[in-house]
Amino acid sequence: MTRPYLIVEGGGTLFALAQEVVREIVPARSFTRLPGAPPAVRGLLNVRGTLLTVLDLSQRFGRGSATATDASVVIGVTNGRSLGLLVDDVHEVHGFADGDFVSTSTDVADSAVMGLGHFGDRIVLAVDLQELARQTLA
Amino acid sequence: MSHTVLICDDAIFMRTMLGDILQQAGFDVVGEAETGAQAVDKYRTLRPDLVTMDIVMPDMGGIDAVREITRSDPAAKVLMCSAMGQQALVVEAIQAGAKDFVVKPFQPSRVLEAVQRVLG
Amino acid sequence: MDPARYRELFLTEARDHLIVINQALIALEHVPSNGGAGRESVDELFRAVHTVKGMSGVMGYDAVGALSHAMETLLARVRAGEEALDGEQVSLLFDAADALEHAVEASASAHPQSANPSALDVASLVDRLQGRREVARDRERASPMLLLPPGEGVAVHVHLEPGTLLPGARAQLVVARARSLGTVVAVVPDEAAMLGDGFDGTFALRLAAACDEARIISALSAAGYVREVRVVDDAPREGQASENARPRGEVAAVGDGDAGERFEAAWGSDALKAPLQRYVRIDLRRLDHLMTLAGELMIVRGRLAQRAARHGDPVLEDAVGEASRLISELQEGVLGGRMVPVWQVFDRFPRVVRDAARSLGKEVEFVVEGREIELDRALLEQVADPLVHLLRNAVDHGIESPEVRVAAGKRPAGRLTLSATRERSAVVIRVQDDGRGVNRAKVLAKARALGMVDAERERLEDDELLRVISRAGFSTADRVTELSGRGVGIDAVLSRVRALGGLVDLRSTDGAGTSFSLRLPVTLAVIPALLARVGDESYAVPLTHVTESLQLARGCVRTVRGREVIVIREEVLPLLHLRDIVGLPARDVASSHVVMLSLADRRAGLVVDQLLGQEEIVVKPFDAVRGAASCFNGATIMSDGSAALILEASSLL
Numbered sequence: 001m002t003r004p005y006l007i008v009e010g011g012g013t014l015f016a017l018a019q020e021v022v023r024e025i026v027p028a029r030s031f032t033r034l035p036g037a038p039p040a041v042r043g044l045l046n047v048r049g050t051l052l053t054v055l056d057l058s059q060r061f062g063r064g065s066a067t068a069t070d071a072s073v074v075i076g077v078t079n080g081r082s083l084g085l086l087v088d089d090v091h092e093v094h095g096f097a098d099g100d101f102v103s104t105s106t107d108v109a110d111s112a113v114m115g116l117g118h119f120g121d122r123i124v125l126a127v128d129l130q131e132l133a134r135q136t137l138a
Numbered sequence: 139m140s141h142t143v144l145i146c147d148d149a150i151f152m153r154t155m156l157g158d159i160l161q162q163a164g165f166d167v168v169g170e171a172e173t174g175a176q177a178v179d180k181y182r183t184l185r186p187d188l189v190t191m192d193i194v195m196p197d198m199g200g201i202d203a204v205r206e207i208t209r210s211d212p213a214a215k216v217l218m219c220s221a222m223g224q225q226a227l228v229v230e231a232i233q234a235g236a237k238d239f240v241v242k243p244f245q246p247s248r249v250l251e252a253v254q255r256v257l258g
Numbered sequence: 259m260d261p262a263r264y265r266e267l268f269l270t271e272a273r274d275h276l277i278v279i280n281q282a283l284i285a286l287e288h289v290p291s292n293g294g295a296g297r298e299s300v301d302e303l304f305r306a307v308h309t310v311k312g313m314s315g316v317m318g319y320d321a322v323g324a325l326s327h328a329m330e331t332l333l334a335r336v337r338a339g340e341e342a343l344d345g346e347q348v349s350l351l352f353d354a355a356d357a358l359e360h361a362v363e364a365s366a367s368a369h370p371q372s373a374n375p376s377a378l379d380v381a382s383l384v385d386r387l388q389g390r391r392e393v394a395r396d397r398e399r400a401s402p403m404l405l406l407p408p409g410e411g412v413a414v415h416v417h418l419e420p421g422t423l424l425p426g427a428r429a430q431l432v433v434a435r436a437r438s439l440g441t442v443v444a445v446v447p448d449e450a451a452m453l454g455d456g457f458d459g460t461f462a463l464r465l466a467a468a469c470d471e472a473r474i475i476s477a478l479s480a481a482g483y484v485r486e487v488r489v490v491d492d493a494p495r496e497g498q499a500s501e502n503a504r505p506r507g508e509v510a511a512v513g514d515g516d517a518g519e520r521f522e523a524a525w526g527s528d529a530l531k532a533p534l535q536r537y538v539r540i541d542l543r544r545l546d547h548l549m550t551l552a553g554e555l556m557i558v559r560g561r562l563a564q565r566a567a568r569h570g571d572p573v574l575e576d577a578v579g580e581a582s583r584l585i586s587e588l589q590e591g592v593l594g595g596r597m598v599p600v601w602q603v604f605d606r607f608p609r610v611v612r613d614a615a616r617s618l619g620k621e622v623e624f625v626v627e628g629r630e631i632e633l634d635r636a637l638l639e640q641v642a643d644p645l646v647h648l649l650r651n652a653v654d655h656g657i658e659s660p661e662v663r664v665a666a667g668k669r670p671a672g673r674l675t676l677s678a679t680r681e682r683s684a685v686v687i688r689v690q691d692d693g694r695g696v697n698r699a700k701v702l703a704k705a706r707a708l709g710m711v712d713a714e715r716e717r718l719e720d721d722e723l724l725r726v727i728s729r730a731g732f733s734t735a736d737r738v739t740e741l742s743g744r745g746v747g748i749d750a751v752l753s754r755v756r757a758l759g760g761l762v763d764l765r766s767t768d769g770a771g772t773s774f775s776l777r778l779p780v781t782l783a784v785i786p787a788l789l790a791r792v793g794d795e796s797y798a799v800p801l802t803h804v805t806e807s808l809q810l811a812r813g814c815v816r817t818v819r820g821r822e823v824i825v826i827r828e829e830v831l832p833l834l835h836l837r838d839i840v841g842l843p844a845r846d847v848a849s850s851h852v853v854m855l856s857l858a859d860r861r862a863g864l865v866v867d868q869l870l871g872q873e874e875i876v877v878k879p880f881d882a883v884r885g886a887a888s889c890f891n892g893a894t895i896m897s898d899g900s901a902a903l904i905l906e907a908s909s910l911l
Contacts, residue, residue, distance in 0.1 A: 035890065
């Protein structure tokens with residue numbers, strides 16, 4: 001059985017996010033810096049009156065930060081908490097089976113990485129948004 | 139002709155809520171009082187068909203106000219508004235002449251049922 | 259028809275009923291099912307299960323339907339007096355309630371394949387519940403009768419509707435109506451008993467009046483919530499007790515057949531329809547949306563006022579002033595509509611405490627006070643998790659095992675109180691236990707080891723205690739229990755409460771207990787604040803802790819024992835730099851401003867680059883980020899749509 005994943009791109013790397021946790025995608029605007037937060041945390045974004053913590057997805061995984069002028073924020077919701085992911089581009093929804101992702105030696109220590117998969121002729125890093133939120137939010 | 143009501147409660151929120159419930163049901167809210175003493179005064183001048191009375195109010199409490207009102211008009215119809223923990227006070231109010239009571243938080247249907255019982 | 263919409267309605271309602279089911283079961287653990295309060299609990303349980311069954315039928319949720327039907331059948335037998343609930347059965351019902359909860363969540367989930375309770379579990383529970391049918395079918399039906407002292411007139415037996423609110427007061431209304439018919443010579447039970455918790459709405463009175471039965475029945479029934487009035491002519495006869503009195507003119511007839519049917523026939527379908535105490539249901543997102551709009555309007559209001567002031571047009575200023583007033587009222591109205599009584603969340607906790615106590619082998623008597631106190635719904639929802647944490651913490655670390663308690667001369671069962679009280683514009687929620695208190699020596703040792711206090715300190719005061727244990731990840735737990743001590747600490751509670759504009763207070767007495775007080779604003783606050791700038795960033799400082807602000811002159815800054823201080827009116831106060839707090843490079847203080855902060859007896863001056871002025875700001879919470887500065891727990895949205903962090907002065911002083 002395959003499940004749908006949203007393919008996004010940041011800092012030149014492709015990421016896959018389980019579609020069931022993605023609530024919406026909004027254009028990135030100015031962020032309010034959160035003093036003391038890890039560098040990958042870009043800050044707070046006002047989304048229709050609600051404040052959202054935004055994480056630079058590719059920077060979080062050490063792949064360089066999102067730089068596009070028309071960058072997007074993918075809003076994910078897990079366990080009632082929201083986390084925004086800053087990405088350069090949003091591609092498409094693609095089905096993957098659990099077995100499509102293989103764990104790699106370099107990323108195996110990061111529990112937010114589900115594994116690597118293939119998307120056309122490119123490699124995609126599957127990310128566990130729930131774990132990412134758990135690690136980022138107190 | 140619609141029945142006239144005097145609402146006595148020290149909280150604006152509760153007065154507004156009760157007022158809305160009663161007005162929507164076609165009652166004519168002729169006055170509001172924030173204290174027991176005001177309630178007694180306004181009852182004398184307005185002679186409403188029904189009084190809703192909060193138990194705990196500054197100045198003169200609801201129970202004393204019921205006692206005063208029923209002393210001056212034994213046919214007065216007073217509906218007490220109480221919170222869950224105030225059973226003993228409600229009983230005191232009934233003995234002082236209150237005709238029925240409703241328990242907060244108010245459900246419009248229950249308030250209106252109680253009003254019908256009192257006026258019925 | 260939108261199936262998702264019905265699914266949501268089903269879920270919300272079913273969850274409410276599950277709370278009622280759990281509450282009633284907890285109550286039944288302690289009292290027998292066949293009298294007074296126990297009977298009331300069985301009634302509640304029955305109604306809740308019955309409603310869930312009805313809803314699941316409509317939705318076609320088979321597992322939920324099967325379970326609730328089996329539970330209902332057992333309960334109907336209990337109500338009919340054919341069975342009494344023993345501990346084993348209550349525990350079976352607890353299991354069934356758990357399975358029902360799983361079934362409800364799974365049935366209504368958008369992904370039914372995930373975590374569906376196995377059909378086997380449901381079937382086996384249903385079997386176990388049905389197994390009870392065979393037990394004691396012919397056990398005699400208990401029929402408690404009230405003994406009225408013999409005398410003149412007629413005996414009138416009254417049953418109030420199950421679940422009647424303030425049944426004692428309602429009974430007094432019935433008695434008052436009886437008095438209007440004639441002299442009431444006796445009432446049983448007496449007034450004091452009617453006001454007690456055990457009163458189940460069944461009472462009798464003796465009326466010395468020559469009234470006809472129909473008139474008595476109609477007059478007394480008009481008192482409201484009266485299920486049944488029976489008039490019994492029990493004029494004293496030799497050797498005959500009132501139990502044998504022949505009832506005349508029963509209002510409700512008792513039918514034959516299955517227990518469930520019999521119940522319905524006897525109690526009438528009104529008993530099933532008796533509404534649970536509840537508000538009109540509104541989709542909460544609508545209220546949230548209104549709240550957000552009102553908040554945004556407040557911000558626009560500020561911008562308009564600024565602009566209008568610049569124009570100097572009195573008509574425009576009047577119009578803006580009028581609009582401002584209306585906007586404020588609108589916001590107050592929206593805030594008022596969001597108020598809900600705390601029981602909507604508190605009622606989930608008895609089960610939490612019970613389960614925690616069981617798994618830890620503790621005995622806990624859980625008391626909830628101030629259930630009716632109202633709080634903004636969003637605030638209430640936000641404090642639910644912190645409260646669960648504090649309650650579990652109290653059971654785990656506060657309350658001792660029964661043996662230890664007895665050895666310390668305490669009652670074996672610990673007392674855990676959750677209370678809500680209104681204090682002016684705040685609501686204080688307190689979690690209080692009578693356990694061992696916070697281990698000061700251990701916390702002091704940790705504080706020393708972490709360099710939080712001087713090495714020679716002998717004792718920590720309560721507020722210091724809180725500051726130490728609220729250090730992220732701090733735990734004095736000797737062992738990591740299943741419930742707490744897993745790193746989710748008091749720090750999470752503190753940051754959540756502060757984000758909501760609240761304060762946390764800790765009081766601990768060695769050997770006598772601990773209490774945590776959460777002081778919360780009644781509504782999500784609109785607070786007056788000073789807007790300040792450092793570099794190109796804006797921050798808000800709530801006026802609560804600001805005493806004054808002034809231009810900083812170079813001369814008044816001194817260095818005393820290596821610390822920067824400011825001397826104002828001969829008072830020497832430490833200086834803090836907002837640039838330093840937010841990690842911006844320092845700059846010359848020549849043109850800076852200083853905001854004087856004060857909290858109780860602690861004072862300090864906060865240096866900022868620039869002051870933008872004072873504004874009413876709408877506080878917006880956000881999820882705390884790991885590692886981020888803990889003095890920022892909320893933010894406000896500025897007129898350009900960006901967010902400005904709100905500096906929590908109390909965490910700096």
